[in-house]
Amino acid sequence: MAPLTPGSAPIPRLRRSTLGDDVYETITALIMQHTLAPGDRINIDALARQLEVSATPVREALARLESDGLVRKRALAGYTVSPLLTREEFMDMFDMRLVLEGAAARWASSRAEEATRDRIVGEAASTAALRDDADGWQAHAAFTKLDAQFHDLIAAAAGNPLLRDGIARLHSHLHIHRLYFPFAQTETTGEEHQRIAAAIRAGNPEAAETAMRDHLTAARERHLAAFG
Amino acid sequence: MAPLTPGSAPIPRLRRSTLGDDVYETITALIMQHTLAPGDRINIDALARQLEVSATPVREALARLESDGLVRKRALAGYTVSPLLTREEFMDMFDMRLVLEGAAARWASSRAEEATRDRIVGEAASTAALRDDADGWQAHAAFTKLDAQFHDLIAAAAGNPLLRDGIARLHSHLHIHRLYFPFAQTETTGEEHQRIAAAIRAGNPEAAETAMRDHLTAARERHLAAFG
DNA sequence: CTATGAAATATCCTATAGGATAAACAAGAC
DNA sequence: GTCTTGTTTATCCTATAGGATATTTCATAG
Numbered sequence: 186m187a188p189l190t191p192g193s194a195p196i197p198r199l200r201r202s203t204l205g206d207d208v209y210e211t212i213t214a215l216i217m218q219h220t221l222a223p224g225d226r227i228n229i230d231a232l233a234r235q236l237e238v239s240a241t242p243v244r245e246a247l248a249r250l251e252s253d254g255l256v257r258k259r260a261l262a263g264y265t266v267s268p269l270l271t272r273e274e275f276m277d278m279f280d281m282r283l284v285l286e287g288a289a290a291r292w293a294s295s296r297a298e299e300a301t302r303d304r305i306v307g308e309a310a311s312t313a314a315l316r317d318d319a320d321g322w323q324a325h326a327a328f329t330k331l332d333a334q335f336h337d338l339i340a341a342a343a344g345n346p347l348l349r350d351g352i353a354r355l356h357s358h359l360h361i362h363r364l365y366f367p368f369a370q371t372e373t374t375g376e377e378h379q380r381i382a383a384a385i386r387a388g389n390p391e392a393a394e395t396a397m398r399d400h401l402t403a404a405r406e407r408h409l410a411a412f413g
Numbered sequence: 414m415a416p417l418t419p420g421s422a423p424i425p426r427l428r429r430s431t432l433g434d435d436v437y438e439t440i441t442a443l444i445m446q447h448t449l450a451p452g453d454r455i456n457i458d459a460l461a462r463q464l465e466v467s468a469t470p471v472r473e474a475l476a477r478l479e480s481d482g483l484v485r486k487r488a489l490a491g492y493t494v495s496p497l498l499t500r501e502e503f504m505d506m507f508d509m510r511l512v513l514e515g516a517a518a519r520w521a522s523s524r525a526e527e528a529t530r531d532r533i534v535g536e537a538a539s540t541a542a543l544r545d546d547a548d549g550w551q552a553h554a555a556f557t558k559l560d561a562q563f564h565d566l567i568a569a570a571a572g573n574p575l576l577r578d579g580i581a582r583l584h585s586h587l588h589i590h591r592l593y594f595p596f597a598q599t600e601t602t603g604e605e606h607q608r609i610a611a612a613i614r615a616g617n618p619e620a621a622e623t624a625m626r627d628h629l630t631a632a633r634e635r636h637l638a639a640f641g
Numbered sequence: 642c643t644a645t646g647a648a649a650t651a652t653c654c655t656a657t658a659g660g661a662t663a664a665a666c667a668a669g670a671c
Numbered sequence: 672g673t674c675t676t677g678t679t680t681a682t683c684c685t686a687t688a689g690g691a692t693a694t695t696t697c698a699t700a701g
Contacts, residue, residue, distance in 0.1 A: 203488045204684075205476065229653075239685050241469065244654095245476040248433065252477045260431045261692050263653060277573045280520075284576075288512045345505045348512075351579055432654075457683075467656045472684095490663065491683065 209246035219364050227264040272412045279405045285352050290397035293342035294390040301342045302386045308335045309382035313375030366411035437474035447592050455492040500640045507633045513580050518625035521570035522618040529570045530614045536563045537610035541603030594639035
């Protein structure tokens, strides 16, 4: 057998993930796109038919989604999509973000590779380049995507998988909330992102954590308008 | 129908939790007691027979356990109990504990009810009262239980469910590790717990966070001996 | 017209059977 | 002696059927 040369194309697996994983991803996307809206009941059999699979992988996916907090289960009454966060839960989530993402910014400043820092700076620049004047819906979608990428990039750069998972877990809830209260305000966000990126680039942990905490505090204020 | 008087006995539900939840708890316990040891393959059908249930609830439980990180799944190759933490993963876990439990101690200091603070002080006293001279196995079990209770009490006292869940998630991994490297050293731990409890009791967030971080740093050093 | 109670329905939850795939093992070639 | 190849086995994964429960609907009394 010919030796594998470096850079050769990776072997394409016919199905690297199991069916349950695919269903999990699909349902997550359905919730994220609010095709399944908060409070909706989830009919397992109907959902299985729509996805053209059996009920078993749907059950597995829902079990995982429950531990993510995206769906709730009541005994003998079925699953429902988790309701929107209350004001109190929303505050709790941001308290967690302050702790976790503050640490992520700090660690990324001292541990990240040079190339990673450059990517973070580039991502922040992309966010800042977004124009607020574009038509609302599409602009909001683009902003949301870039924002999520930026924060995940920093979470990954911190070099702690547990931290990254914890942050991702919180962001899914934030995402759902955002769909219902789309207030973009991309300009100030872009500036804040650039400040964070600069501190990470410079390898200044204290400044990076402070910039991240300031950003999140400001973002919380912006979002709080949704609660009246 | 007679009106319910306040304080009347709550209606006993025949089965408040679903079968899948029971199985989840059971398997978690099996892993915690190392009846299912790290690296062991998990045969779904055999496990279902042993537990006298069908395979479906076992599948649901395993799906949840996978997102907890206690088991791994390989496509078409089944589940295995997650291997013991590597040294690097162990360090990552303690970095997370420092961040999360540090915040928990801080918040508990400023938010917890009076009665809760008293319980924390009492729990710390119980830990300190443990004698190291008892026979190893039983003493270790008692210590582990008290330690877990103490940390969970503080996590709960912080008043943020997300934080409490995150901490509990980390502790399950710590627990598995401990079973394989039982070095109790209850005395110094008891003192450290009492210092944390005193700061929370006094409502001093900075002191509480510092005491918690010192405790975790010392605990990490004690555990690191296991890695040679 | 509203509230209560019972029957009907829809749905969940569990159990079992069958097809498909990866891992394990043995035999043979170089 | 080592590597490859074919066969066997065990296990997973999916699909379907039946019992149990919550929800809904409808009739009836106040």
